[in-house]
Amino acid sequence: MAARGPEGARLEMRVWVAGAVALVALPACSGGHAKGAATATSTSSTSSSTSTSTSTSTAPAVPPTTRARPTTTTVHRAGALAGKTVVLDPGHNGGNGSHPAEINRPVDAVTEQKPCDTAGAATASGYAEPAFTFDVSQRLARLLQDAGARVVLTRPNDSGVGPCITERAAIGNRARADAAISIHADGGPVGGRGFHVIEPALVAGHTEPILAPSQRLALALRAAYLAGTGMPTSTYIGHDGLDVRSDLGGLNLSTVPKVFIECGNLNNPTDAALLMSPDFRQRAAEALFKGLVADLTSGP
Numbered sequence: 227m228a229a230r231g232p233e234g235a236r237l238e239m240r241v242w243v244a245g246a247v248a249l250v251a252l253p254a255c256s257g258g259h260a261k262g263a264a265t266a267t268s269t270s271s272t273s274s275s276t277s278t279s280t281s282t283s284t285a286p287a288v289p290p291t292t293r294a295r296p297t298t299t300t301v302h303r304a305g306a307l308a309g310k311t312v313v314l315d316p317g318h319n320g321g322n323g324s325h326p327a328e329i330n331r332p333v334d335a336v337t338e339q340k341p342c343d344t345a346g347a348a349t350a351s352g353y354a355e356p357a358f359t360f361d362v363s364q365r366l367a368r369l370l371q372d373a374g375a376r377v378v379l380t381r382p383n384d385s386g387v388g389p390c391i392t393e394r395a396a397i398g399n400r401a402r403a404d405a406a407i408s409i410h411a412d413g414g415p416v417g418g419r420g421f422h423v424i425e426p427a428l429v430a431g432h433t434e435p436i437l438a439p440s441q442r443l444a445l446a447l448r449a450a451y452l453a454g455t456g457m458p459t460s461t462y463i464g465h466d467g468l469d470v471r472s473d474l475g476g477l478n479l480s481t482v483p484k485v486f487i488e489c490g491n492l493n494n495p496t497d498a499a500l501l502m503s504p505d506f507r508q509r510a511a512e513a514l515f516k517g518l519v520a521d522l523t524s525g526p
């Protein structure tokens with residue numbers, strides 16, 4: 227494989243292009259409702275303003291109040307995240323499992339040496355965590371871009387290897403993200419259910435500047451995910467859907483507000499059935515979107 231440094235630098239550019247392409251390609255999949263609705267709304271607003279300015283006698287049957295309302299909604303929603311940068315880090319990568327030497331090489335996570343990355347968890351039926359994290363990230367990216375945000379993904383597809391956890395943090399830092407989320411699904415105990423959000427711990431000389439804004443982000447995402455998905459908070463780790471960790475390089479090396487979310491437990495049959503459902507993944511993306519909007523529009 228190519229050297230890590232240049233590859234990482236190229237990755238960010240490719241990711242941005244891939245995100246733009248995805249905007250065109252994704253409405254064909256089951257998650258295209260929001261995009262379709264936005265398109266329909268802008269079309270009707272154009273026709274309504276045209277018909278109003280040319281002639282009142284030829285106005286369509288739709289009452290003016292009905293036509294005007296979605297236009298206002300669209301304008302507000304489109305600009306909600308204008309000027310904001312969000313970095314989405316889909317955990318792991320689809321090629322990690324077949325490249326153990328590259329993935330197992332140690333990197334400096336500040337508090338300890340960790341593997342560059344891992345293959346991630348999987349359901350009993352073989353649905354893989356990296357496929358989940360990439361799909362949710364794509365759905366979330368589209369929602370964020372529709373709301374005017376600049377979105378940077380840490381990997382452009384689900385067939386590659388890496389990047390290392392250190393590079394994933396660096397991508398968020400270079401992007402000067404207003405918020406960064408590392409999206410995962412856990413490989414917890416079979417009998418344990420639910421999601422949890424992981425905040426950075428105090429690591430002296432490293433995480434002080436991001437502790438407060440990361441906690442605010444964590445609380446916003448926890449509330450939105452709980453309300454929007456029906457997934458319970460974790461029964462086996464953390465407290466009330468929150469955990470604090472000092473061992474994650476992705477948090478220790480971040481200079482921008484950042485959290486991890488474990489969206490559910492792939493080892494639990496009930497959670498696994500949800501996580502494998504495209505409808506659930508769309509709900510998860512919409513919930514995370516609402517949490518990000520709440521956090522990024524709530525002031526300093």
Ligand code: ZN
Nearest residue numbers: 317346410411
């Ligand atoms: Zn993971």
